Amino acid sequence: MPLVPPYPVFIDSKVIGGFGRGSAELGIPTANIPPSDFLASGIPYGQTGIYFGLSKISGVYGTLSRQPAADGDATKPPENVITLTEKPLMPEDACVLPMVMSVGWNPFYGNTEPSAEIHVVHKFADQFYGADIKIAVLAYIRPESDFVSKEALIAEIMNDIRIAKEKLQEEDFKVVAENEFFQ
Ligand code: RBF
Ligand code: MG
Numbered sequence: 001m002p003l004v005p006p007y008p009v010f011i012d013s014k015v016i017g018g019f020g021r022g023s024a025e026l027g028i029p030t031a032n033i034p035p036s037d038f039l040a041s042g043i044p045y046g047q048t049g050i051y052f053g054l055s056k057i058s059g060v061y062g063t064l065s066r067q068p069a070a071d072g073d074a075t076k077p078p079e080n081v082i083t084l085t086e087k088p089l090m091p092e093d094a095c096v097l098p099m100v101m102s103v104g105w106n107p108f109y110g111n112t113e114p115s116a117e118i119h120v121v122h123k124f125a126d127q128f129y130g131a132d133i134k135i136a137v138l139a140y141i142r143p144e145s146d147f148v149s150k151e152a153l154i155a156e157i158m159n160d161i162r163i164a165k166e167k168l169q170e171e172d173f174k175v176v177a178e179n180e181f182f183q
Contacts, residue, residue, distance in 0.1 A: 001139075003172050006042055008053070009137040010181045013037040015057065015128050017064045017080030018117060021109070023127070026150065028157055030102070030117035031057065031133055038103055038116040043137065048104030048114070050141040052164035053173075055099040055120055056182050059132040060088050082130040090125055096177040097122045098168050100160045101137065107146040108153050121161055136176050139167065 011033070018032035039046040062084035069076035088094075098121040105111050118135060141160055147153040167173055 001167070001170065001172070003138065003176075006044065007138050008176050008179070009041050009043050010179075011037055011041045011135040011137065012181075013133050013135065015061070015131050015133050017082065017129060018115065019109070019111070022117065022119070026154055026157070028119055028154065029124070029127065030119045031055075031128065031131075032115060032117045033133060033135075035103070035114045035116045041137070046103075047140065049102075049143040050160050051101045051103070051137050051139065052141055052160070052167060053099055053101065053136045053138040054096050054168070054177055054182075055118055055133060055135045056094065056096045057120065057128050057131050057133050058089055058094040060084060060086055061126070061128040061131040062087070064127075064129040084130045087126075089128065089131060093122070093124050093126075093128075096182050098164050099135065100141070100157070100164050101135070102144065104144045107144055108150075119157070119161070121165065134182055136179065136181065138173050138176060 013033040015031045023029040062082050065081050066078040067081045069079055099118050101118045103116045105114055141163055
């Protein structure tokens with residue numbers, strides 16, 4: 001299967017705080033990015049759903065905390081605040097790696113705000129809030145769906161990962177790792 005325009009779509013972003021469920025609840029950690037960076041990427045109609053591609057996380061990162069709304073309005077929920085430390089990523093974590101990405105409303109959780117999150121297929125030493133993340137989106141896999149159970153959602157994500165790994169064996173997709181975007 002060749003790369004079909006507009007892919008590869010390159011997104012240069014930063015890791016922000018998510019819903020705190022990925023690692024804790026599903027055992028599938030995701031690096032969240034601002035959904036606006038996805039919308040600005042040129043993917044047609046900002047289509048929600050599941051994609052695969054490549055990503056590289058680099059730079060320095062920090063810790064995430066929940067703090068009262070910056071405008072002092074106590075009726076608003078606490079906000080995610082990232083405090084950057086000077087911790088750089090380990091070289092073995094800061095390379096181009098396979099990824100699956102989920103964009104949309106997480107029907108299984110009924111989110112009221114859209115999210116864009118990337119699961120990098122790699123065992124990382126840490127979580128990387130505030131780090132730089134570069135993404136090459138290579139193809140669409142499927143729309144988001146609702147599931148009867150958490151286990152069914154996890155099984156579907158595992159299948160997405162299997163598809164991504166399989167597709168990334170193909171030369172057309174694999175060579176994108178050499179693109180100057182990742183240098
Ligand atoms: N959430 C859904 O509600 N429906 C989905 O079909 C769905 N597919 C996903 C596929 C992948 C590859 C990933 C990484 C996440 C997916 N999620 C989906 C989002 C999942 O619910 C979310 O990552 C966690 O709730 C943490 O925010
Ligand atoms: Mg996340």
